Amino acid sequence: MKKTREKVLSWFLAAFLLFAVPTVAFQEARNDAATALDQLDNTRAVEPLIKALSDEESEVRQSAAISLGQLGDTRAVEPLIKVLSDEESEVRQSAAVALGQLGDTRAVEPLIKVLGDEESEVRQSAAYALGWMNDTRVASPLIKALGDENSDVRDYASSSLIRLKAIDPLIVALSEDDDEIRQRAAYALGWMNETRVVGPLINALSDRDRNVRFNSTYALSLLGDIQAVEPLIIVLSDEESEVREIAAYALGQLDDTRAIEPLIKALSDEESNVRQSAAISLGQFGDMRAVEPLIKALGEENDKVRQSAADSLTQLNAIDPLIEALSDENSKVRMMAAYALGKH
Secondary structure, three states: OHHHHHHHHHHHHHHHHHHOOOOHHHHHHHHHHHHHHHHOOOHHHHHHHHHHOOOOOHHHHHHHHHHHHHHOOHHHHHHHHHHOOOOOHHHHHHHHHHHHHHOOHHHHHHHHHHOOOOOHHHHHHHHHHHOOOOOHHHHHHHHHHOOOOOHHHHHHHHHHHHHOOOHHHHHHHOOOOOHHHHHHHHHHHOOOOOHHHHHHHHHHOOOOOHHHHHHHHHHHHHHOOHHHHHHHHHHOOOOOHHHHHHHHHHHHHHOOHHHHHHHHHHOOOOOHHHHHHHHHHHOOOOOHHHHHHHHHHOOOOOHHHHHHHHHHHHHOOOHHHHHHHOOOOOHHHHHHHHHHHOOO
16 A cells, blocks of 8 residues: 555656746756656556647657657657657657657658658658558658668668568669669668569679679678579679678678689689688688688788688698698798697
């Protein structure tokens, strides 16, 4: 009985602070009170919190919006939609997140509108919130948001499309004119774990934009489908070294021995980042054809390439070749062979 009485008194105290104290000096107390009403986990707090969305202080309005989202009561949906037009961006941002937590589709169109807000933080929150709406209307606006000028907005839109498993819209987006949209669409498709996305991603390996090619290559490494092996071998000749590097990595993830010889060739690439990636991947296969080229790579000028070659030789358990390498005329080879043997 005492515990119940204390809980009721706590609620009334929070409500009093929220509405009965008019001075600016108590602004922080009202802010804390809005949060306290949520922590009491009492549905009686919903109406006072809704009223607090009209408080003269933006910090109180923001706290009230946050708490209403956490309480999960759909009575707050319409009031929170109105707050999406608040003059303070922090309040609009909190209202958008709260609507996402509530997951009520009445908020879909208002949140889509907020994707055009002048403040990027508000657009981020709207993109996040739409990812929790099980509604076909959200995919197209989120695809458009993949081309937002702010990278965080693009990230949130991508994450939401992944969460919604919006496969068909993302495949279509690979043909958009906007490079940013194609880049994010390619990345998102890598997380879908669906065979039907492999073909469109393979086609995107020849995109005019290097970041689309990079993301498509990475996406194919995540999917692990061996349909991509031959196309990725071709990508080892891409004009951009970053794309060749991720292609070498991807081939190691797919673990298909058709990639051995092309990766050995990549150990001679003009760019060290590509050579390093090839050296790492060659250690993934357990194929002894890689041993001699990796021994040679121990004499590389680049420290990271030498280190990666040594690590791969350790993975391949190439003890005898490493012992022989201790007599190599190149001191760098001898040094790295000694290092690698110490890791067995």
